[in-house]
Amino acid sequence: MAWRKVAFWPAVTGACLLAICGAAPAADTSKSGAPAEVPGAKRVASIEGISEYRLDNGLQVLLIPDASKPSVTVNMTVLVGSRHEGYGEAGMAHLLEHMLFKGTPNFSGPKEIPDALHKRGADYNASTDVDRTNFHETLPATDANLEFAIRLEADRLMNSYVHAADLKSEMTVVRSEFESGENSPIGILVQRMMSAAYDWHNYGKSTIGNRSDIERVPIHKLQEFYHHHYQPENTVVAVAGKFQPKTALEDIVKYFGPIPRSEFKADTTYTEEPPQDGQRIVRLKRVGNVAVVGATYHIPAGGQADFTATEVLEGILSDDPSGRLYKSLVETKQAAAVFGVTFAWHDPGVMMLLARVAPGKKPEDVLKAMEATIADVAKSGVTQAEVDRIRQQLLKQREQTASNSARLGLELSEWASQGDWRLYFLHRDRLEKLTAADVSKAAARYLKPDNSTLGLFIPTKSPDRSHVPPAGDLAAAIGNYQGRGSIAGGEAFDASPANIDARTKLETLDGGVKAAFLGKKTRGNDVHLRLELRYGDVQNLRGLRTAADILPQLMLTGTKNLNKQQIQDTLDKLKATLHASGGPGTATFSLLTRRETLPDVLRLLKQILREASLPESELELIRQADLAEMRSELSEPQALAGNAIRRHMAPYDKDDPRYVATLPESINSLKAVSVADIRKLYSNYLCGAHGELAIVGDFDKAQVLPLLNEMLGDWKAEMPYAHISRDVTFEVQGGSRTIETPDKANAVYAAACVFPMRDDNPDFAPLSLGDFILGEDTLTSRLGTRVRQKEGLTYGVVSRLQASAEDQRTAFVVQAICNPINIHKVTTAIAEEIGDLFSKGIPQGELAAAKQGYLQQQELARASDRDLVGMLSENLSVGRTMKYYADLEKRIAELTSDQVISALRSHIDPKKLFIVTAGDFNKPQAATGR
Numbered sequence: 001m002a003w004r005k006v007a008f009w010p011a012v013t014g015a016c017l018l019a020i021c022g023a024a025p026a027a028d029t030s031k032s033g034a035p036a037e038v039p040g041a042k043r044v045a046s047i048e049g050i051s052e053y054r055l056d057n058g059l060q061v062l063l064i065p066d067a068s069k070p071s072v073t074v075n076m077t078v079l080v081g082s083r084h085e086g087y088g089e090a091g092m093a094h095l096l097e098h099m100l101f102k103g104t105p106n107f108s109g110p111k112e113i114p115d116a117l118h119k120r121g122a123d124y125n126a127s128t129d130v131d132r133t134n135f136h137e138t139l140p141a142t143d144a145n146l147e148f149a150i151r152l153e154a155d156r157l158m159n160s161y162v163h164a165a166d167l168k169s170e171m172t173v174v175r176s177e178f179e180s181g182e183n184s185p186i187g188i189l190v191q192r193m194m195s196a197a198y199d200w201h202n203y204g205k206s207t208i209g210n211r212s213d214i215e216r217v218p219i220h221k222l223q224e225f226y227h228h229h230y231q232p233e234n235t236v237v238a239v240a241g242k243f244q245p246k247t248a249l250e251d252i253v254k255y256f257g258p259i260p261r262s263e264f265k266a267d268t269t270y271t272e273e274p275p276q277d278g279q280r281i282v283r284l285k286r287v288g289n290v291a292v293v294g295a296t297y298h299i300p301a302g303g304q305a306d307f308t309a310t311e312v313l314e315g316i317l318s319d320d321p322s323g324r325l326y327k328s329l330v331e332t333k334q335a336a337a338v339f340g341v342t343f344a345w346h347d348p349g350v351m352m353l354l355a356r357v358a359p360g361k362k363p364e365d366v367l368k369a370m371e372a373t374i375a376d377v378a379k380s381g382v383t384q385a386e387v388d389r390i391r392q393q394l395l396k397q398r399e400q401t402a403s404n405s406a407r408l409g410l411e412l413s414e415w416a417s418q419g420d421w422r423l424y425f426l427h428r429d430r431l432e433k434l435t436a437a438d439v440s441k442a443a444a445r446y447l448k449p450d451n452s453t454l455g456l457f458i459p460t461k462s463p464d465r466s467h468v469p470p471a472g473d474l475a476a477a478i479g480n481y482q483g484r485g486s487i488a489g490g491e492a493f494d495a496s497p498a499n500i501d502a503r504t505k506l507e508t509l510d511g512g513v514k515a516a517f518l519g520k521k522t523r524g525n526d527v528h529l530r531l532e533l534r535y536g537d538v539q540n541l542r543g544l545r546t547a548a549d550i551l552p553q554l555m556l557t558g559t560k561n562l563n564k565q566q567i568q569d570t571l572d573k574l575k576a577t578l579h580a581s582g583g584p585g586t587a588t589f590s591l592l593t594r595r596e597t598l599p600d601v602l603r604l605l606k607q608i609l610r611e612a613s614l615p616e617s618e619l620e621l622i623r624q625a626d627l628a629e630m631r632s633e634l635s636e637p638q639a640l641a642g643n644a645i646r647r648h649m650a651p652y653d654k655d656d657p658r659y660v661a662t663l664p665e666s667i668n669s670l671k672a673v674s675v676a677d678i679r680k681l682y683s684n685y686l687c688g689a690h691g692e693l694a695i696v697g698d699f700d701k702a703q704v705l706p707l708l709n710e711m712l713g714d715w716k717a718e719m720p721y722a723h724i725s726r727d728v729t730f731e732v733q734g735g736s737r738t739i740e741t742p743d744k745a746n747a748v749y750a751a752a753c754v755f756p757m758r759d760d761n762p763d764f765a766p767l768s769l770g771d772f773i774l775g776e777d778t779l780t781s782r783l784g785t786r787v788r789q790k791e792g793l794t795y796g797v798v799s800r801l802q803a804s805a806e807d808q809r810t811a812f813v814v815q816a817i818c819n820p821i822n823i824h825k826v827t828t829a830i831a832e833e834i835g836d837l838f839s840k841g842i843p844q845g846e847l848a849a850a851k852q853g854y855l856q857q858q859e860l861a862r863a864s865d866r867d868l869v870g871m872l873s874e875n876l877s878v879g880r881t882m883k884y885y886a887d888l889e890k891r892i893a894e895l896t897s898d899q900v901i902s903a904l905r906s907h908i909d910p911k912k913l914f915i916v917t918a919g920d921f922n923k924p925q926a927a928t929g930r
Contacts (some may be wrong), residue, residue, distance in 0.1 A: 023093035036063070036245035040253040047425060049486030050238075050412070053249065057261050058233025061252055062412065064240025064286070066405035068490020068523040068770030071863045072243060073406040074149035075136035076157065077236050077413050078373035082207040083130045083269055083346065091209015092126040092217060092225050094483055095167075095174050100135065100221065101126070101779065102166040104159040107152065112788060114779035119849045120145055120855020123263050128207055131346045132417035138406060140859050141242035147251050154255035157235060161273040162226050162783065164219040164572045172792035172819075175214055179796060180746040181818055185288040189457040193296045197350060197453040201273040236416045239403035240494065251278035273298070273348060275467050286741035289631040291357035293367040295374060297446050299351050301471040302344030302418040308430040309442035314340045314351050315390035316439070317374065321390055321564050321621075328373040329355050330621060334366050336628030344417045348468045349462075351446070356628045363456045371454075377638040378447035392572040398428060399575055400592065403524030404489050408851055419474045441504050490698075491521040495862040497882035497889075504872065504882075507699065510713030513689035516872040518696045527697030529591040529599055529604075532877075535688040538587050541657040541685075545584050546669040547677040548657065550581035550622060551686070552587040552922060554678055557618035560611040563793075564618060567608070576601045578608075583723045584657030588684060595698040599707060604712040614682060616675040623670055624748065630667050637748040637918035638817075639663065644916045646736055649754045649811060650761075651730060658726060685719045688712030694872035696865045698783045714883045727808040728756040734912035740921060747820040749827060749918025750813070753912050757810040759803040760884070765891040766903035767810075768801055773849075773850045773900075775799025775814060782837060787816060787829045794818045795825060805878045812908050820919040826919070834910050840896040855889055 036051070037043070041061060044052040053061040067583050107113045117124045117137055122135035135153060139145040191206050196202025237256070239248045258750065276298060299310040317325050318340030327336035335355040353374070357366045401407045407920035415423040451466040494501075505517045513533075541548065556578065557564040568649045571578055575592035578601075589609075591600045631638035644662055652659040661669060732754050741747075757763065775783040776794045786796045797816035804810065814834075842850075861867045862885075875881060 006158075007306075032278065036249050038246060038249040038253055040257050042248045045422070047422060047481070047483035048399075049246070049438050050421075053237075055232065055253060055257055056260055057257065058231075059235040059252075059256050060257075060416075061249070062236070062238025062240075062409075063245050063248065064238055064405055064409055064412075065243070065245060066489065068239040068521065069493045069863050070141050070493060070495050071406070071837075071860055072149070072241050073136060073138040073409060074139040074147050074153060075134055075238065075409055076153040076807065077134040077416065078157070078230050079133045079234050079236065079417060081129050081133060081417070082205060082209075083202045084229065085202060087203075088213055089217070089221065089225065090205055090221060091174070091207070092205055092213070093133055094209060095214060095217065096162070096222060096226055097126050097128045097133050097135075098174055099162050099166060099226075100156050100160045102163070102479055103161045104155045106159070111780060111785055113152065113156070114784075115849065116148075116776065118777055118780040118853045120148065121853050121860055122149075123860060124858075127307055129417070130203055130207060131411065132715075134410075134413060136410070138860065140856055140863070143243075143247060144397055146243055149256045150248075150251045154259065156234070157230055157256075158259050158808040159519040160226065162223045163220070164626040166790070167217075167219050167222065173526070173788055173795055175211065176650050176746070176793070176795040185286045185293050185457050186354070187428050188286065189282070189284050189292055189294060189455050190354075192284055193294055193352070193453050193455040194588070196280045196348070196455075197276070197296050197298065198273055198283050201271050201347065202269075203345065203347065203349065204271075215922075216755055216867070221235065224419070232256060233261055236411060236413065236421070238409050238421075240409045263662050266449075269347075272470060274467075277450065279449045280453040281454065283429045284455070284457045286457070286823075287635055288457070288740060289365075289634050290628050291361075291363040292354060292819050293357060293363050294352060294354040294455040295367075295370060295395070296350050296352045296453040296455070296855060297448075297451050298466060298468050298720065299342060299446055300347050300351055300468055301346060302415070302427075303346075303420070303423050303471055303474050303477070304469060305430055305477075306442055306469070307342070307344060308427060308434055310351055310446060310852075311344075311394070311440045312387055312431070312434060313343045313382070313439050313443055313447075314342045314353070314391045315393065316386045317377065319390060319393070319877050321568070323374050323384070324377055325353060325355065325370060329366065329369060330624070332369075333358050333620075333624060334369055338626045339812050342413065344418060348470055356625075356632075358624060359627070359631070361459055365452060367456060371449075374447050374514050375421045375449075378443045378450065381435050384436040386570070387434060387436050387439055389569060389572070391434060392569070393529060394431060395428070395573050396572050396577075399524065399699040400526075400577065403526045405523060419471065420478060422478055422481055422483075423474070423535060426481060459930060463507040465810040487524050488519075490523040495859065495868075497862070497886035500862065500868070500872075500882045506876075507705065509688070509693070510709040511715055513691045513693055513712055513875040515686055516695070516876055517699075518694075518868070518872065519699055519701060520697065522698045525595040525698040526865070527593055527595060527695060528865045529593075529598075529693070529695045530869045530873050531588075531589045531591075531693045532588045532691050532873060533686060533688070533724070534585060534655075535681075535687060535717060535721055536719055536724075538657060538724050540719050541584050541656040541724070544675045544677060544681060545657050545659065546666075547580055547681050548584045550582070550619070550673065551678050552582035552589065553622060553680050554619055555587075555682070556580050556616050557606055557622075558613040558615045559607040560613060562607065563615075567604070570604055573599070574601050574604070578605070595700075598699050599703060601710060602704065602707045602711060602784065606707075609688075609711060610715060612682060614675060614679050619675050619678065623673075626666060626670055630663060630670065634663055634745070635741055635742055637739070637746060640739045640741065641916045641918040644739065644918075645750050645752045645914065646812070648914045649732060649752055650726075651732070666752040683718075684758075685717055687717035688715035689717065690721045692868045692873045692876035694876065696869045696872065720838065725805065725807055728754055732912070734909075734914055734915070736917075738921065739916065739918040741918055742920050742923065744920050745819070746817050747823050747917065747921070749816040749818065749823060749830070749915070749917055751810055751815075751830070751913045751915040752813040753908060753914065754809065754811045755907050756808040757803065757907065758808055759805050759810075760880075761901040762891075763907060764803055764810075765888055766895055766900040768803075769854060769892055769895055770835050770900045770904045771799055771801040771812070771848060773842060773846065774834065782833050783814070783816075783830060787826060788834050791825070791829060793822045793829065797826075805874050805880075808908070814913075819908075820921050820923070823917050823919060823921065827915070831910065838901065838905055838910070841901050844897070847895075847897050847900070851893055851895070854892055858885065858889055 122137040300306040576595040591656040
């Protein structure tokens, strides 16, 4: 479908805005109900609950109040990206994004900005794309946190250190990120196709940049780029969430207002890509196991009316399972999967279609079949039913985004970087009016062979050129656009453990499933539901591990009365999203929908649970896609290292449902699993007698409870159920293993140990805080500060403590990526940091900051309904309430350094860590300068 961004695209992505998200009125109003008025901030427009202001220095501000979440997100976007880079500057916008974490006069030192955010429990990040760069953080919603975030971003905008010493270490971090992208053949194929599709425009260059430019950029060039583009008149500000608009505006005026207009005027790019004058073909040969083919077509800019038609057109081609390419390639077993994306950019972008080639098929043949399907659409057009289906999906996605103010702020930033944030609403209006004739016309105009660039990862006489229109006059298209009414606002919810317990109602459903109901008013009337069904036991599930993995996924592909497409269409019509996952003994269903459609969605879920047809044809399609994914992992360092660690931590015999298979074993098991095995599980094991169900959001319990009892109440199973224990009853030895992955630019370090302990153990709190200090954050933790910030050896390094609420099993894991030549330095640095923590203890200041960050992070997690429904479900499974979290946080707040170090030493022995390194360690490496 028309993804806004795709995981395999090698550019770094993000949002283009300073956004503040939390909870307040449903529209941008003061207590009187009128728009906020603050000297120095002039109101420009108000649309659907969002108000725009301008400061005297040109800074743009958007206010998006949302009373439903006790959190605040601040997102600053500078309208500069890789589109604005000159010769020798490839990757400069992205490199500068990294440098802006290195400190300012008020946040001195490379650790100060991340540390200041970390102490407040912030969830923060930054990103760069073709048209913009952004910096955002989400914090608990308080006036102090809001002021802090605004002060930080204003300071970062104008006063950031861009020093040569910091560039030396951060350059290697960015290069590590570049190298991780080089590991992905499909990502490189996309990059090569983009490069071939554009002759002159910078959209043909990867945002991550060119290796030589990253390594050699002079510091004065980076400083010039910073001072030229990081200016208030080139920056957008938006506010969404729990805040008082007047207070937010006053803070913005206070900290951003004194910044003068720049003596420079940010460059307006003027390069216009000429019409492509003939089909181009890219052939890429790299180490891998799965062939990929693709086709790219030039399309209009995101702000143009025709872009909407091309976005729907891409969905009609690539959607699973209704898409033309899905039917012509996947259902005929020529391809394992198809993907599609339309890039909504400031200047004319591209539509890209990709397919993973099925084993035994020739990439050239699959590409020809892809071209034939596309040509048929260009010639014959599309149907209104196809347009309606994709339109419904896109509108559903929009509504789900609008219900989450933080996501909405980020989404608006993407449109702001295209020319105007109001394009977000204009695009919706265009989408609603779109006809099959419009889409067919776009297909004929843009899906021409001479407008295409083809790609294969392997291994015309009279040009018919497409004249893509320029971005044009957006002001004329927008005019005096007023938009519609504001989205429904939610209540100001207190996410404390005590209030959550007070608001939660517990029930045991007729069949035996335990249920928790937490009703509250939410933005957009959203409601989250999680159902986990438990079945079987260690003995009766022997040999059925792969069947159990597939069962929930296959249940979504058909019922007695509905096929996969009809199920998807119904979910789209009901504005619902349903996901299913499984493992031996569990089947989990996660649902997001609205109050008004929840009853009908539950009736649909009942059909899926009780009347699943488990079609063999769909099993073959799942098998085909999963096999392609597994084969692609056979040479990937991350997958191989992770599998080796998991296997070492779970030494069960092969038939045991808890056994961790090797990647080749998983492939063989997937080939061998039959629909009869899966139907056996469904008929004899799965039932409504054991499990947990949690609902959080806007719903009527009196209406929902009878439907749940009807869905699960009389559903019994023949096979007995008993909890599948994963208690650590064995001793796992330490050691090391090296895995060679030829021709991979990035290497992986992974280490782990496992020991018997549940999360209700008194030592869990000090262990958690110790892990938080050691490696919870890749920038501010001890590992992050040493391995990434100081030595620049990695893009990412983390440690994680993974404890079970049910079983005596806790794992400690450390992971990092790096250039293969630096693997020994990374290994040594991690070992030294663990040793220093264990032997030297924790200074009082560091301990206090860690406590503050940990506790605010917990507060932020409870503010997310998606996370909260998972917490309530887990509580049901072990028979506890949210008081567990209140007690844990009280324990964290009281910890001493000695208690933390004592717990670490008692449970984690560095000598018992099992360490896996995976990468191309035999290939001669270029000098890294380190």
